Amino acid sequence: MTDALTAHEETPPPPPPAAIEFEGEFGKNPLAEAGFFTMGSRLPAVLGATVRMAWAVDRAAVLLLVLCQILTGAAAAVLLAFTAEAMAHLLAAAPVSARLHGALPALIVLALAAGTGRISTALASYASSRITPRLMTEADVALVAATCRVEAAAYSEDGFSDRQEAAEIGTVRTATMVDDAQRLMAAVVRMVAAGGVITVLHWMMLPVLLLAVLPAGTGAILRARVDYETHYLNIGDRNVRGMMRWWATLPRHGDEVRANGMTGYLLYWYRALSERIDQRTLGSAPRRLRIDLTAGALGGIFLMGTWATLAWLAATGRVPLPVAATALVAVQTALAALSQVVIQGAAMFHTSLYLADMRAFLTMATERAPARGALTIPEEVHEIRLDDVVYRYPGKEQPAVDGVSLRLQRGEILAVVGENGSGKSTLTKLITGILLADKGRVLWDGTDLARADVDAVWKRTALVPQNFATWPLRVRENITLGQPKTWDDDLVWKAVDAVGMRDTIEELPNRLDSLLARELYGGVELSGGQWQRLVCARALYRQTPLLILDEPTSQMDARGEHQIFLEIKRLAAACMTIVVTHQLENTRLADRIIVMEHGRVIEDGTYDDLLHAGGLFAELVALAKDR
Numbered sequence: 001m002t003d004a005l006t007a008h009e010e011t012p013p014p015p016p017p018a019a020i021e022f023e024g025e026f027g028k029n030p031l032a033e034a035g036f037f038t039m040g041s042r043l044p045a046v047l048g049a050t051v052r053m054a055w056a057v058d059r060a061a062v063l064l065l066v067l068c069q070i071l072t073g074a075a076a077a078v079l080l081a082f083t084a085e086a087m088a089h090l091l092a093a094a095p096v097s098a099r100l101h102g103a104l105p106a107l108i109v110l111a112l113a114a115g116t117g118r119i120s121t122a123l124a125s126y127a128s129s130r131i132t133p134r135l136m137t138e139a140d141v142a143l144v145a146a147t148c149r150v151e152a153a154a155y156s157e158d159g160f161s162d163r164q165e166a167a168e169i170g171t172v173r174t175a176t177m178v179d180d181a182q183r184l185m186a187a188v189v190r191m192v193a194a195g196g197v198i199t200v201l202h203w204m205m206l207p208v209l210l211l212a213v214l215p216a217g218t219g220a221i222l223r224a225r226v227d228y229e230t231h232y233l234n235i236g237d238r239n240v241r242g243m244m245r246w247w248a249t250l251p252r253h254g255d256e257v258r259a260n261g262m263t264g265y266l267l268y269w270y271r272a273l274s275e276r277i278d279q280r281t282l283g284s285a286p287r288r289l290r291i292d293l294t295a296g297a298l299g300g301i302f303l304m305g306t307w308a309t310l311a312w313l314a315a316t317g318r319v320p321l322p323v324a325a326t327a328l329v330a331v332q333t334a335l336a337a338l339s340q341v342v343i344q345g346a347a348m349f350h351t352s353l354y355l356a357d358m359r360a361f362l363t364m365a366t367e368r369a370p371a372r373g374a375l376t377i378p379e380e381v382h383e384i385r386l387d388d389v390v391y392r393y394p395g396k397e398q399p400a401v402d403g404v405s406l407r408l409q410r411g412e413i414l415a416v417v418g419e420n421g422s423g424k425s426t427l428t429k430l431i432t433g434i435l436l437a438d439k440g441r442v443l444w445d446g447t448d449l450a451r452a453d454v455d456a457v458w459k460r461t462a463l464v465p466q467n468f469a470t471w472p473l474r475v476r477e478n479i480t481l482g483q484p485k486t487w488d489d490d491l492v493w494k495a496v497d498a499v500g501m502r503d504t505i506e507e508l509p510n511r512l513d514s515l516l517a518r519e520l521y522g523g524v525e526l527s528g529g530q531w532q533r534l535v536c537a538r539a540l541y542r543q544t545p546l547l548i549l550d551e552p553t554s555q556m557d558a559r560g561e562h563q564i565f566l567e568i569k570r571l572a573a574a575c576m577t578i579v580v581t582h583q584l585e586n587t588r589l590a591d592r593i594i595v596m597e598h599g600r601v602i603e604d605g606t607y608d609d610l611l612h613a614g615g616l617f618a619e620l621v622a623l624a625k626d627r
């Protein structure tokens with residue numbers, strides 16, 4: 001056996017995607033313990049909620065919809081009542097012309113009722129099409145707004161993004177909600193009209209009819225439950241699959257995928273995940289089939305009973321022949337309407353399950369929205385103080401920041417260094433109030449961030465994060481982030497100059513108006529370092545009392561880096577600056593350096609102090625030089 005063969009045989013196969021299983025409150029399907037009647041009794045509440053949401057977006061359309069439903073019902077009742085009238089004349093023992101003449105008024109009313117029914121159906125559909133797009137937009141915007149507004153700590157909670165994924169399906173389902181509700185109401189109205197006429201014809205017909213459609217209704221609700229159960233089991237996998245699809249197909253990551261030979265693995269992984277989702281869906285097919293067969297068989301038997309009852313009533317003379325003929329039409333109408341009631345009722349019930357997920361997420365997000373207080377922050381901040389601050393991410397055992405005390409004065413540049421995972425970025429998030437300390441306090445000129453209005457705090461901060469967004473916006477908006485300070489572009493160009501980007505931007509086809517997204521038609525793309533310069537320009541443009549730069553120059557050339565640090569020094573007097581960096585040479589510009597390890601500050605001093613102290617900083621500097 002050759003070495004190559006042995007090596008090949010020993011290569012492990014790619015592992016399948018990890019199965020995600022929820023624990024705690026999300027581990028249990030909300031329907032798991034809901035009985036049939038609990039499920040059925042949801043319908044009025046769902047209808048009520050739909051009407052309230054629709055009312056909020058277009059009152060006129062809701063009123064039109066309701067009016068049309070009433071008209072449709074009235075038309076159906078008139079149709080049936082006058083069918084009986086027309087039948088009585090048409091089946092009478094008289095010459096044909098006399099019969100037709102007698103039936104004419106009823107036939108005219110029938111034509112008018114049929115016309116009214118059709119017009120109101122068309123108008124109802126128009127009203128529903130006016131409501132639906134806006135309802136979807138409202139639900140979608142509410143979801144995006146709620147997600148953007150939660151405390152950042154919520155993103156680290158287990159199950160948060162899966163709940164968000166579930167809520168997204170709810171938004172999509174909003175599209176069918178009004179149509180489902182409208183069809184359900186139309187069917188109910190028609191059923192009441194036909195049922196009323198049938199009851200008048202003979203009381204026995206109604207219960208027999210109800211029996212005929214009951215199995216279909218029960219079956220539809222049980223089937224919706226099975227579908228939702230499968231959907232619930234698949235949420236986690238679908239969420240991961242969505243993320244994988246995004247990362248795998250995004251042109252920005254195409255080089256990494258190709259040059260690392262990952263395409264085959266990604267496709268295997270994507271397919272494996274899709275097949276696992278399919279397996280769960282297929283696994284529920286036999287249950288669905290059993291439900292359908294049972295409901296179909298029972299429905300068929302009961303339907304035969306209905307026709308037999310009608311035949312028996314007519315044969316035994318309990319109802320006269322014209323009435324029996326009308327009953328025939330009424331039974332057909334009522335049956336169709338009843339079937340629609342159960343089908344649309346089940347559809348609404350099904351939709352309600354997803355909408356409940358959407359509402360649950362919105363409630364969850366609202367509970368996690370900042371509720372800190374209304375203290376404001378003055379335009380100029382002179383001091384930021386941290387008193388014994390501790391922060392632990394949800395689900396983590398060790399704190400990421402563990403008892404840090406610190407004082408930062410206006411005009412000071414502070415450098416934060418330390419090995420990966422030592423808590424540097426978390427510290428900056430605590431200083432800016434993105435995260436709130438579990439213990440201890442962060443005070444801006446004496447104001448505790450835990451009691452300050454978040455917008456007031458973030459108006460005073462500018463942050464260049466490690467992982468920044470490359471917004472598909474024009475250059476100008478990428479710098480101002482849609483918050484212009486003046487009517488002209490002077491300040492924008494000033495920020496561009498501060499990061500040495502003027503030449504690059506002047507060469508773009510539309511200068512500040514160039515769209516920075518190669519994926520979009522007419523868009524242009526910047527290099528990694530150019531993007532990083534732009535993100536620094538974005539922070540400098542804000543002119544805030546606190547400037548935080550987390551690894552701001554990691555992708556920049558020497559000229560860019562030099563330019564940025566010159567600018568930081570030039571601006572330093574007017575603000576507090578924090579630079580997080582692994583390029584230890586860059587910390588020379590800082591007035592003070594703190595060194596972090598396991599969430600604690602273990603060294604604090606100037607570059608020269610720390611270099612001669614012989615601690616971690618000195619060791620890291622020596623390592624950087626040892627090439």
Ligand SMILES: Nc1ncnc2c1ncn2[C@@H]1O[C@H](COP(=O)(O)OP(=O)(O)OP(=O)(O)O)[C@@H](O)[C@H]1O
Nearest residue numbers: 156393396400418419420421422423424425426427
């Ligand atoms: N969103 C998060 N959820 C859970 N744990 C997190 C989260 N972000 C960071 N951590 C953990 O907190 C600790 C500190 O992370 P932090 O990002 O603050 O380190 P850092 O010093 O900035 O690291 P680096 O030099 O790699 O940027 C790490 O153990 C990390 O795994």
